[in-house]
Amino acid sequence: MTVKRTVKVNGEELEVEVNLNDDGTYEATVEGQTFTVEVPNAQAAPRARRGGGAKKKKSGTVSASIPGKVVTVEVKEGDIVQEGQVILILEAMKMQNEIQAPVDGTVINVACEEGQAIEANVPLVVIEPKPTDDDD
Numbered sequence: 001m002t003v004k005r006t007v008k009v010n011g012e013e014l015e016v017e018v019n020l021n022d023d024g025t026y027e028a029t030v031e032g033q034t035f036t037v038e039v040p041n042a043q044a045a046p047r048a049r050r051g052g053g054a055k056k057k058k059s060g061t062v063s064a065s066i067p068g069k070v071v072t073v074e075v076k077e078g079d080i081v082q083e084g085q086v087i088l089i090l091e092a093m094k095m096q097n098e099i100q101a102p103v104d105g106t107v108i109n110v111a112c113e114e115g116q117a118i119e120a121n122v123p124l125v126v127i128e129p130k131p132t133d134d135d136d
Contacts (some may be wrong), residue, residue, distance in 0.1 A: 003105065024037045053101045058103045060063075060127035068092030087125055089110070106128040 002019040017029040026037040036133040071089040075081060088099045109126040112118055 012119050040052055049080050058129065060103050060105055060129050061088065061123050062099060062102065062125040062127070063123050064090055064092065064099070064118060065120060068097075068118060070112045070114055070118060070124070071096055073110060073112060074123075075107045075110065076108055077110055081105060081107060081127060087127075089119070099124070101127055104126055106130070 002017055005016050005018060007014055007016050014030050019027045021027060024038075026039075028035045028108045039071045068090045069092075071091050075087045079085060081104065083101055083104050086098045087101050087107075091096045092098055105127040105128050107125060108128045110124075111122075111126070112124045118124065
């Protein structure tokens with residue numbers, strides 16, 4: 001696939017056509033001249049993801065990405081929460097972090113308590129997402 005870009009080289013703006021070759025090199029055409037460009041030790045650029053047109057469903061499971069200590073639990077089972085609402089405060093690395101609800105819904109499980117030391121990636125609160133019109 002060939003793309004056109006405007007680049008600045010030594011303060012001069014140039015129009016460049018760039019094409020990625022199958023061998024990982026690039027062909028760059030500048031003012032009618034074509035150059036082969038190699039980038040040693042470069043990793044391939046990630047391919048752009050295409051959305052399928054549908055919104056991705058968010059998970060209602062809340063866990064901490066690092067170990068810490070639960071300072072306060074702001075919700076209990078049966079509570080209705082809004083996306084972005086603070087549901088607990090976690091102390092990790094001497095910092096207090098507000099953990100927010102990722103979805104609107106109802107709290108169906110609270111698996112931690114105040115003062116509890118927790119490990120990373122362990123579910124702390126589970127929220128059953130509120131049904132949407134798309135859930136037919």
